[in-house]
Amino acid sequence: MSKMTMVQAINLALRQEMANDDRVVLLGEDIGRDGGVFRVTEGLIDAFGPERVLDTPLAESAIAGMAVGMAIYGLRPVCEIQFSGFAYHCFHQLESHAARLRWRSQGRLSVPMVLRAPYGGGVRALEHHSESREAYWAHTPGLKTVIPSGPRTARALMVSAIRDPDPVVFYEAKGLYRAYREEVPDEEEIIPIGRSQIVREGGDLTMIAYGAMVRPALEAAEELRASDGVETEVIDLLTIAPLDDTLILQSVTRTGRAVVIHEAPRSFGPGAEIVTRLMEGAFYYLEAPIARVTGYDLIIPYFSREKWYIPNVRRIVDAARQTLTS
Amino acid sequence: MPRSDIAVTDSLESLSILDEHGNLDRDLEPQLSKARLLELYRAMLLGRRFDERLLDLQRQGRIGTFPPIKGQEAAQMGAVFNLRPSDWFVPAFRETAAEIWRGRSLESIILYFNGFNEGGLVPEGRKDLPIAIPVGSQVLHAVGLGWAARYRQTDEIVMTFFGDGATSAGDFHEGLNFAAVYQTPVVFVCQNNQWAISVPVSRQTHTPTLAQKAHAYGMPGIRVDGNDVLAVYAAAAEAAERARSGGGPTLIECVTYRVMMHTTADDPKRYRSEEEVAQWQQRDPLPRFAAYLQQKGTATEPQLAEMETGVMEEIQAAVDAAEKRMGELGDPLAMFDHLYAEMPPQLEAQKSALARELADGGKEVDDE
Ligand SMILES: Cc1ncc(C[n+]2csc(CCOP(=O)(O)OP(=O)(O)O)c2C)c(N)n1
Ligand SMILES: [Mg+2]
Numbered sequence: 001m002s003k004m005t006m007v008q009a010i011n012l013a014l015r016q017e018m019a020n021d022d023r024v025v026l027l028g029e030d031i032g033r034d035g036g037v038f039r040v041t042e043g044l045i046d047a048f049g050p051e052r053v054l055d056t057p058l059a060e061s062a063i064a065g066m067a068v069g070m071a072i073y074g075l076r077p078v079c080e081i082q083f084s085g086f087a088y089h090c091f092h093q094l095e096s097h098a099a100r101l102r103w104r105s106q107g108r109l110s111v112p113m114v115l116r117a118p119y120g121g122g123v124r125a126l127e128h129h130s131e132s133r134e135a136y137w138a139h140t141p142g143l144k145t146v147i148p149s150g151p152r153t154a155r156a157l158m159v160s161a162i163r164d165p166d167p168v169v170f171y172e173a174k175g176l177y178r179a180y181r182e183e184v185p186d187e188e189e190i191i192p193i194g195r196s197q198i199v200r201e202g203g204d205l206t207m208i209a210y211g212a213m214v215r216p217a218l219e220a221a222e223e224l225r226a227s228d229g230v231e232t233e234v235i236d237l238l239t240i241a242p243l244d245d246t247l248i249l250q251s252v253t254r255t256g257r258a259v260v261i262h263e264a265p266r267s268f269g270p271g272a273e274i275v276t277r278l279m280e281g282a283f284y285y286l287e288a289p290i291a292r293v294t295g296y297d298l299i300i301p302y303f304s305r306e307k308w309y310i311p312n313v314r315r316i317v318d319a320a321r322q323t324l325t326s
Numbered sequence: 327m328p329r330s331d332i333a334v335t336d337s338l339e340s341l342s343i344l345d346e347h348g349n350l351d352r353d354l355e356p357q358l359s360k361a362r363l364l365e366l367y368r369a370m371l372l373g374r375r376f377d378e379r380l381l382d383l384q385r386q387g388r389i390g391t392f393p394p395i396k397g398q399e400a401a402q403m404g405a406v407f408n409l410r411p412s413d414w415f416v417p418a419f420r421e422t423a424a425e426i427w428r429g430r431s432l433e434s435i436i437l438y439f440n441g442f443n444e445g446g447l448v449p450e451g452r453k454d455l456p457i458a459i460p461v462g463s464q465v466l467h468a469v470g471l472g473w474a475a476r477y478r479q480t481d482e483i484v485m486t487f488f489g490d491g492a493t494s495a496g497d498f499h500e501g502l503n504f505a506a507v508y509q510t511p512v513v514f515v516c517q518n519n520q521w522a523i524s525v526p527v528s529r530q531t532h533t534p535t536l537a538q539k540a541h542a543y544g545m546p547g548i549r550v551d552g553n554d555v556l557a558v559y560a561a562a563a564e565a566a567e568r569a570r571s572g573g574g575p576t577l578i579e580c581v582t583y584r585v586m587m588h589t590t591a592d593d594p595k596r597y598r599s600e601e602e603v604a605q606w607q608q609r610d611p612l613p614r615f616a617a618y619l620q621q622k623g624t625a626t627e628p629q630l631a632e633m634e635t636g637v638m639e640e641i642q643a644a645v646d647a648a649e650k651r652m653g654e655l656g657d658p659l660a661m662f663d664h665l666y667a668e669m670p671p672q673l674e675a676q677k678s679a680l681a682r683e684l685a686d687g688g689k690e691v692d693d694e
Contacts, residue, residue: 034524303441
């Protein structure tokens with residue numbers, strides 16, 4: 001056990017998987033000598049050599065497309081896309097090939113690759129560096145979309161992502177990279193993909209969040225207890241797609257009230273699917289309309305205004321109170 | 327014959343007119359008036375000094391991350407100096423000196439790098455695109471602009487900029503191919519500054535030059551000393567003339583160097599040697615051009631010093647104006663502006679919700 005940032009925790013997962021399995025190779029821009037612009041791959045080129053840590057030329061389409069080929073061959077490529085805002089050239093390769101090769105080949109071929117990318121705002125970054133567009137991937141049949149909420153979940157999910165037989169898009173909230181440290185066990189720890197977690201128990205209200213939004217949800221829950229005496233259950237989705245609705249349905253069946261939180265734009269965002277699942281599976285238990293606290297239907301503004309875009313504790317508390325009083 | 331040579335005759339030229347030791351090739355020296363030479367020097371100097379000032383501002387926390395241009399003033403100014411106001415300028419993100427020359431205000435650059443969308447405004451009448459951060463993506467826009475300019479039977483040309491790293495992107499190759507197929511009036515200017523963040527150009531491509539990639543698409547390519555403003559100017563003048571007269575596109579590779587960090591978030595000590603940087607610093611385009619101007623009798627040292635004072639005053643005034651303006655630009659609701667020509671109802675509703683939140687003490691968030 002040692003206390004790690006999310007950057008270190010993902011590094012640990014990559015390092016251990018590479019040590020255990022020579023099929024695991026990394027490719028991406030600046031991931032070698034520079035250790036990645038966020039240092040997630042720091043030291044891996046020294047440990048495993050340039051044959052397994054490829055500092056690629058600048059071409060996201062080639063990174064993803066080459067990984068498809070490597071994965072078909074039987075390797076376990078892990079791509080780093082420097083910022084999720086530059087992953088759109090990968091979309092073509094993932095949508096047209098990675099996500100559908102198993103299906104097209106009638107189960108004969110598969111593409112066990114991982115596409116890692118930092119996403120989200122809050123770090124005063126330049127244009128194109130702060131978006132949360134996980135819905136693009138989550139909407140794609142055949143892909144898995146995973147978003148950890150901190151160091152420990154990042155490590156445990158990365159191991160699963162690398163071992164997964166299907167392509168996984170792994171979004172890392174860059175606002176969490178160095179936000180805090182958490183105990184991460186040295187020995188192997190795995191969270192299966194497709195399983196959400198209850199991170200706080202409560203019987204009055206359910207909050208559903210993932211990635212960087214789990215912390216403000218927990219803070220809001222704390223505030224609601226302190227000032228309103230309300231007990232909030234907080235569920236961390238961890239996997240966006242395929243969405244695991246067992247826990248959220250069980251929880252909302254008990255609490256009758258729900259607030260869904262994400263940084264991504266509101267319309268057609270992951271919240272739309274989550275709310276629909278609740279409507280389909282827990283409608284008769286609902287005591288109030290389900291609330292959404294999300295980014296606006298905007299491109300996240302340049303950083304001087306981004307704090308007004310990103311959901312915050314106050315908005316979550318307000319939405320919760322509305323849910324509780326209606 | 328089953329196996330014979332195909333005469334692919336493309337040869338590649340390299341051009342240098344004023345080298346780092348001050349040697350001048352008088353036959354190739356472009357004929358620029360005294361006034362034009364001084365304008366060119368001033369634009370390079372302004373680019374340099376403003377860049378240095380931005381770095382100070384960034385280090386003091388008064389602006390956010392930005393990509394310094396230091397050392398690349400000749401590569402961009404020599405090229406863009408050939409454009410007319412009626413031509414189009416399509417930058418990447420490391421062309422600040424060229425942007426300023428084209429008429430972008432220093433103030434708007436400060437606003438932009440300090441996270442204000444207002445810094446993106448392209449004033450009416452200017453035929454410049456905003457900077458493009460997704461590497462290589464803008465190359466295609468230049469081709470479309472060029473095609474449209476032809477369609478409208480104008481003599482406008484388009485000049486687009488990109489780095490060495492961008493030449494690995496599919497967009498670059500697709501853009502060059504389309505430009506050649508449609509013979510669009512585009513000048514492609516590659517600022518080969520040797521690095522794409524931590525990746526040296528030698529690992530970006532397996533070819534000895536970037537200029538030769540032009541030949542794969544059937545257009546002329548030329549490699550120039552990108553720290554020699556006269557050479558860049560001359561090569562771009564030829565390419566601009568070719569484009570304007572219907573001769574189609576050209577690729578120019580300016581061999582230069584990114585003297586500073588990639589952006590202020592980068593630490594180049596992790597991946598390159600100080601000696602390499604020091605070597606390139608000796609090839610600094612500014613003193614080289616200043617010495618030329620003095621030797622030629624275009625300007626005396628005191629005149630250049632006076633120019634420097636003027637430049638510094640201009641920068642100071644812009645910083646003051648920008649900081650004053652930013653103090654007035656707080657309104658969060660402005661983020662809803664300009665997404666669509668007409669705001670859809672759901673966005674109106676979201677904007678109203680934020681307005682209510684602000685009226686209702688939303689300042690708390692501000693104070694966090
Ligand atoms: C499509 C895309 N991928 C990655 C990035 C991140 N990035 C920004 S600049 C850069 C390197 C660009 O190198 P080059 O084209 O040589 O331009 P330079 O920075 O040297 O001016 C990278 C990888 C990006 N902005 N866009
Ligand atoms: Mg470069």
